[in-house]
Amino acid sequence: MSLPSEVPAGLPAAPEFTEPLQEWHRLHVRMLVVRPLNEGIAMLVPILVLLFTGNGEKWRLIASGVTVAAILSFSYLIWRTTKYRITDDQVELHTGLLTRKQLAVPRDRIRTVDLTSKPGHRIFGLSAVRIGTGQQDVPGTDGLTLDAVTQQEAERLRLLLLQKGVAPRPASLDEPGAEPVPLPESEVISQLDLKWLKFAPLSLSGLVAIGALFGVLSNYADDLGLHPVQDLWEWLFENPSFALFAGFLVVLAVVGLVLSIPLYILQFWNYRLTREPDGTLRVQRGLLTTRSVSVEEQRLRGVDIQEPLLVRAGKGAKLAAVTTGLGSKGESNLLLPPAPLSVAHQVSRDVLKVGNDPTTLRLRKHPFAALRRSVFRHVVPWVVIAVGLAVWAPSWAWPIPAAVIPLAALVGWDNYRSLGNAMDERYLVTRNNSLVRSTVALQRTGIIGWRIQRSFFQRRSGLMTIGATTAAGAGIYHVTDVGESHGLALADEAVPDLLRPFLVESDVDGQAERNV
Amino acid sequence: MSPKSVLLWTMQAAVFWLVLFVPQLVVYLLVRNPPTWEFVLLVATGVVGLVHTAVEPSWRYRVHRWETTPDAVYTLSGWLNQEWRVAPVSRIQTIDTKRGPFQQLLGLSTVTVTTASAAGPVEIEGLEHETAQRLVVELTNTTQATPGDAT
Structure with a gap:
């Protein structure tokens, strides 16, 4: 060495x-x-x-x-x-x-x-x-x-x-x-609490790891001229067995659970979120691979509270930064690993330096028509798959997607339940998705344009999806399936004077199209 | 928006459907005893293509709008699915002009206005060359007059 x-x-x-x-x-x-x-x-x-x-x-x-x-x-x-x-x-x-x-x-x-x-x-x-x-x-x-x-x-x-x-x-x-540069004092906003480990199994990271491992292994197997997956498929097609399938799922779940805890430790050991004296937020974490991500505070455009379904069920969440200049690789925008929701709200409050976390605002529900659209969108793909399998696959195959349909409807319903939006003096808050529910608080001054979509069906139900474009994070954050008048009012209020000159005309256009 | 856009979109749609239709036709004519589904698919492509080419361009023309004010650029586009895009002039990063082969034929241009967001380019399609040039100059001037890095 x-x-x-x-x-x-x-x-x-x-x-x-x-x-x-x-x-x-x-x-x-x-x-x-x-x-x-x-x-x-x-x-x-x-x-x-x-x-x-x-x-x-x-x-x-x-x-x-x-x-x-x-x-x-x-x-x-x-x-x-x-x-x-x-x-x-x-x-x-x-x-x-x-x-x-x-x-x-x-x-x-x-x-x-x-x-x-x-x-x-x-x-x-x-x-x-x-x-x-x-x-x-x-x-x-x-x-x-x-x-x-x-x-x-x-x-x-x-x-x-x-x-x-x-x-x-x-x-x-x-x-x-x-x-050695004299280390200036930094203020600790949050650090790892071992109690948070209970969210590790809920985050399904173990399953993801199994997936990745499986990918690597089958790659090698391919190189050696073995095709275990294909062989397994063929074998399964010849000997369909429910017990085997169930057993496989159970083993997968158990291994996933067991793996998730060391994984959480690997990723988040020594996790510390600090505010440095030079005006940056700094996240340090990792057991083997250590990371330190510093974000200029001035460039922070908001936060994103992410609640994967199971973590949400356990009243947990993780927190990500909405900011410019971070790579998309390896969760570099992570501010808080899966932790109790209350901690997430507290960290979000401290990071944004506000009295009340904007993501705790009461969100406005979206119109009932949004529920119909949500359920429809989630169910249709499975119906298509089921029908396709019924026509072209062995007879045991189609009940599987068919059995998923009620679940998909539930997810659609839950997706509708998560939809919501709110606004305070500084932030526009929007919530989306069910499997990984995401509540984004976006600085209103960080919004650099609008993309307002109305599909054919949305126009029939008087809905629209409002996208606030920004230089930070995902580049665009959507308020999905909001009622037309409320949506436009929201966008107009969030960034005063941007939409206003066009609003009257747009409404006229809208009318004209509806009359066509 | 120039009325020639209708022609442009008609040409684009026609080319798209011809690319789908012609190979099918060739196969259908060359293969001995073509299966029925091939015929059905061929006719379906033809009918959908014709209707789409006939309806979409004029529908689209009726929907499309654009407008600039000293503060913002605004477009409305689409036909079945419609989209409004608004970008404040103070947040503009680049202004590009682009002409495809058909556009050159018809003397049209597309002006693309990008902001710092990867999701937010505002495209103004189907402008006459002179209008496009004027627009670009106008926008460039207002953008340059605005301080800051527009993020």
Whole structure:
């Protein structure tokens, strides 16, 4: 472990020894080992299989040797071609071997800093830094990520990059980086309470994990030329057995329950939500992979209380931030893991710095016609599936979707029950969905436009779906199936003067269409 | 909105349905003893396509509206399902003009106004070139006059 910590000759000196900020830096040398460790674990199995399935034939040894060498030299090339620097105005990253990429982010546009250390990083004391701007996340791109630098450097970057408008920056620039930055005091808003573990089984995370594990395993099986799923399917088609099916479900449920608790601990160990003196909110969590996500408070546009069905039944909820600059990967917007609802409301109140959590406002119900639409939408797909199976599949198949229909109707009804909206001086509140009920409080000043949809059926029932577009979070938050006049009044009131000039005309248009 | 849009939408709809219809027709004519369902599907595609091409463009034309004020851009679009979009001028990020092949043929443009939200682009379809140019200049000027980063 001590070996790579020396900086080889001929490379730029470590950040500590230079006038640091204008110089180009490389990612840490230890990444040579860490990248293969993090990414290569997936490669390990094929290599081992390659090695041990035969009788130690020579070509197998050579093949695995070549693979390992290829991985190592690839990670060397990545390391060699990647450099970054932080100037007075921007963060620059140059990367790529064949396709050179040069990324530059203006420092005053930085909204979030996300530090992630996977186990491989942690063994070597490193951390990956993802820098988020106000731009909405484009799926598949990673934004500006430094993977990876030492943990001290990451911590220094976090403080440096999010510090703005506080003090003239040069003061911090002159500070020699070697000196540990004096940790300013931060205010703890919330931290992990082991009692929250009871929500772990309810969040079904165990089942998700089984799914993921299953996906990985069947991938390997495919590589080895086995097709267990297909075989199982065929076998099941030939010997349909209710007991087997039930047994399978029970085993799945039990394993899911058992797995969910260690998973909760893995993800949320050491969870702390703090308000830092530089005006950011910071979430730290994780047992093996540790994460620290810092969000500029000014950019927080609201909160989202999420209640997955079972967690809701246990009077729990989790809390997510509605903000710009966070990646969509790995729940980076999470403010509170599954915890009691009262805690969620309290955290939401503290985070938004308001006297009363807006999500506890009394929500206005939506018209009865919305119930009809909701039930209809949930039931129809299952009816279609059932009919399809009845026509084209063996006779035992169609009762399964048919049996789901009443459940779907229930979900539709519950979905209608969750619909609601409210407004106070600063926030627009809207609630949607049943399986993961989500109550969003969106800052009214964060609304940057409206999308108002009226489908053919909605127009017949006098309903509309109002979407408030925003730069933060999902980009749009819907008030679903609200009555026309109430909906328009709501939108008009939420952002004064935006909709008003068009309202009269729109109503006329609406009338005209109805008369057509 | 230019009345030529009706023509544009008619062309677009016609092309869409022809792409679905022609291959079916070819298969139907080439295969010996084609099954009945193939014939049914062929006729259904033809009928739906004809009705859609005949009805949708003029219906759409009657629905579509756009308007700009010094403060906001507004559109109403769709036919069966309709959608209003409003974006305040102060939150505009980019203004693009776009012309597809049919649009070039007819001298039409689409002006797309995006905001910082991934969900909120406002598209004004079927504008005459000059109108589009004027609109872009006008919007650009008002947008530039507005301070802030519009998020």
